[in-house]
Amino acid sequence: MIPKKLIKNNRTFGKILFIRIFAPMRPQKINDQDLLEGLMSVIQSKGYDGSSLNELAASTGLQKASLYHRFPNGKKEITTTVLVYVEQWVEENITKLLSDNNIKPNVRLEKAITNINHLYDGGKKICVLRALTMDSNLELFGGHLKNAMINWIEGFTNLGISFGLSPNVAKGKAEQTLILVQGSLIVSKAMSTLNPFQETLKTIKSMYLSG
Amino acid sequence: MIPKKLIKNNRTFGKILFIRIFAPMRPQKINDQDLLEGLMSVIQSKGYDGSSLNELAASTGLQKASLYHRFPNGKKEITTTVLVYVEQWVEENITKLLSDNNIKPNVRLEKAITNINHLYDGGKKICVLRALTMDSNLELFGGHLKNAMINWIEGFTNLGISFGLSPNVAKGKAEQTLILVQGSLIVSKAMSTLNPFQETLKTIKSMYLSG
């Protein structure tokens, strides 16, 4: 007979019945990386106001209350954490990469474009930064948004300088890349075609290579 | 003594007491245009999920229940109506204007830029179209978004043709104007400076005048 204690909680009950007998695996803490990826996917597709805690929890496989164990300050903390994650991504995959003078400029550019294309899944995904630029979200997350964009611009500015541009011209061009990527993502979304985004990546390439 | 019947409803009571005695004005329907402008201002700054009916009602001066009299299908109908309003704006102030061969191309361009600048209040305001490009909103409003953008592109394509460009080149340039405006609005918002948007308007001008 199965001890009462074990039956009481069906989670353990199920585990013991179907898993534990054959392979006594222990349930492991859900990976922080996976957790963040799940949360990010919800926020970037629904925005801050559109993301409910139930959805956020479901995307991680945890229950709502378990999310509060990881993020005691709730939705705001979850969103901020996701934003910091994006900030780090930009710093790593754009800023640092494009500022690395040990790599040839055109190789840096190629890699950055590949990273960007991967980040937005070829144009299918909405940018998290854009998803949080509603007026009501700015007071909460504005700092992070600005930071990420500044780092993006810094990276492309350094790339431009490596291509022989003056700092001022390089900065202008860098801002253009950000505007073009953000704008093309919107147009791609609304027009339900990946073309604008893909064409824009090519445009950015040629902005540096043939200029 | 004031009849009981009149006191019961404070609206009428107030009217009779403070207005009716001196000027028997009749309460008039709130202007449709004003109504829409109020609703649009909320939706464009908060998005669909972020706009509450309380806010929407407050922006019009009506009560929540009164909004349901005008828009029996609630929030969705309100949003759709606002979107149709924007669609018409684009058709009038971009498509028709830029397609009018009775006006010199550079004058058309100048007017369109002025209209765009006015629409977004110099870059302060968020584009309604962008505010509704969240994944969850697309199934509801996607058609209207696409329509408005198609009309925008059509207008600028015709302008390009008037400037002597081939239809294909003209269309590419037209798409660029849309991408640039949308992108620069986002960057302007996030960086809290109107510069990107203002510079972009100049860029668009020079795209046609010096090309």
Next chain:
DNA sequence: AATTATTTACCGAATGTTCGGTTATATGTG
């Protein structure tokens, strides 16, 4: 035993929506 991780069950507040009713306007009818 003590701590961490997770869940079930729940709460108050806010949400979108509906209802019942009042007033003002418009439309008929004699």
Next chain:
DNA sequence: CACATATAACCGAACATTCGGTAAATAATT
């Protein structure tokens, strides 16, 4: 004209649902 009727505009209050968030209990790990 007068008088009844219909309808449009509006509002206060209540509706059901969903929201973000919490408390208490159990399970897993150290």
